[in-house]
Amino acid sequence: xxxxxxxxxxxxxxxxxxxxxxxxxxxxxxxxxxxxxxxxxxxxxxxxxxxxxxxxxxxxxxxxxxxxxxxxxxxxxxxxxxxxxxxxxxxxxxxxxxxxxxxxxxxxxxxxxxxxxxxxxxxxxxxxxxxxxxxxxxxxxxxxxxxxxxxxxxxxxxxxxxxxxxxxxxxxxxxxxxxxxxxxxxxxxxxxxxxxxxxxxxxxxxxxxxxxx
Ligand code: FES
Numbered sequence: 450x451x452x453x454x455x456x457x458x459x460x461x462x463x464x465x466x467x468x469x470x471x472x473x474x475x476x477x478x479x480x481x482x483x484x485x486x487x488x489x490x491x492x493x494x495x496x497x498x499x500x501x502x503x504x505x506x507x508x509x510x511x512x513x514x515x516x517x518x519x520x521x522x523x524x525x526x527x528x529x530x531x532x533x534x535x536x537x538x539x540x541x542x543x544x545x546x547x548x549x550x551x552x553x554x555x556x557x558x559x560x561x562x563x564x565x566x567x568x569x570x571x572x573x574x575x576x577x578x579x580x581x582x583x584x585x586x587x588x589x590x591x592x593x594x595x596x597x598x599x600x601x602x603x604x605x606x607x608x609x610x611x612x613x614x615x616x617x618x619x620x621x622x623x624x625x626x627x628x629x630x631x632x633x634x635x636x637x638x639x640x641x642x643x644x645x646x647x648x649x650x651x652x653x654x655x656x657x658x659x660x661x662x
Contacts, residue, residue, distance in 0.1 A: 504572070513574040515540070516584050524571045531555045531566035534581060542582035542610040553638030554611040556618075557581045563618040582610040585617060593617045596651035604642035612638050616652045626656055 505526035512521040515538060522537045534540040534557070543566050546554035550565030557566045558580035585591035593616050596602075603609040612635070619634040620626065626634065631652045640648070 509572070511571050511575050513571075513576065514578040516580055522571065526570065526572045528571045529567055530557070530559075530569040530571045530574055530579065533571040534566060534579070540581050540583055543614075544607050544610060546607055546611075547639075551639065552608065552611065553615060554608050556611040556614040556638070558614070558618065563614060582614050585613060591617060592655050593620070593651070596654045597648070600647045600651040600654065602644050602647035602651045604644055608638060608640040608642075608644075612640070612648055616648070616655070620652065620655055624656065626652075628653055631656075 508523045508525050510521055510523055511533075512519065514520070515534070520538060522533050524533050524537070531543055531545055534543055535545070543557050544554040545567060546552040548567055550568040553565065555566040556563050558564070558578075559569060559574060560577050561580070585594050591613075593613055597609065597613060602612070615635055615638050616631075619631065623630060623634065628649060631649055635648065635652070
C-alpha cells in the first residue's frame with residue numbers, strides 16, 4: 450500500500466476500483482495503519498521495518514533486570530524509570546528531586562553506566578540491566594556508604610543516594626582520583642544543603658583506603 454491509498458482511506462474515499470472502503474481495509478490488513486493515521490502516529494506498513502511495533506499510549510509490559518532479578522512491569526511509554534522503580538518496584542532510594550535530571554538525585558546504573566532515572570523512560574530499559582543504590586547497602590555496605598556515614602556527608606539526605614551512586618561509579622573508573630578530579634567527576638550532582646566538602650572528604654577516604662575504604 451502506498452501513501453495515496455492510505456490517504457484516501459483516511460479521508461473517507463469509500464470506493465476505489467469497485468472495492469468498498471470496508472472491504473479494502475479488511476482485505477489489505479490496513480486497519481491498523483488507518484488507526485495510526487487517525488491518532489497522528491503514521492506508520493507506513495510497506496515502508497517500515499517488519500520489527501516496528503507501535504505501543505501505547507496505554508500501559509505495556511516492560512521486562513528488565515533490576516538489581517540482578519528479572520522484573521516485568523506494566524507502564525505507559527511516557528513513564529520514567531524513576532517512577533517505575535519507586536511506585537512499582539518499591540525501590541525508593543533514587544529520589545525525584547529534578548524532573549530534568551539536573552540534580553543527579555535519581556542516578557542509577559543502566560547496563561552499568563550511571564544515568565538519570567528521571568530522564569530515562571522505563572520502556573527504554575526493556576531487556577536491559579538496572580542497578581540502584583539499594584545494592585550498595587545491607588549488612589556489609591559498600592565502602593562509599595560507610596564513608597558517607599563516617600564523614601556525615603548528608604543533611605536532609607535527598608541528594609545522598611544519587612551522590613553515593615555517582616561516587617561509586619566515578620571511583621570504579623578512577624580508583625586513584627585526586628580531589629580535583631573527584632570534584633570535576635561529581636559536577637552532575639547538586640546538594641541544596643551544601644554538604645559538598647563532606648562528600649568530597651568521603652570519596653577521598655575511599656580512594657586512600659582509609660578506615661572506611
Ligand atoms: S543533604 Fe540535603 S540536598 Fe544534599
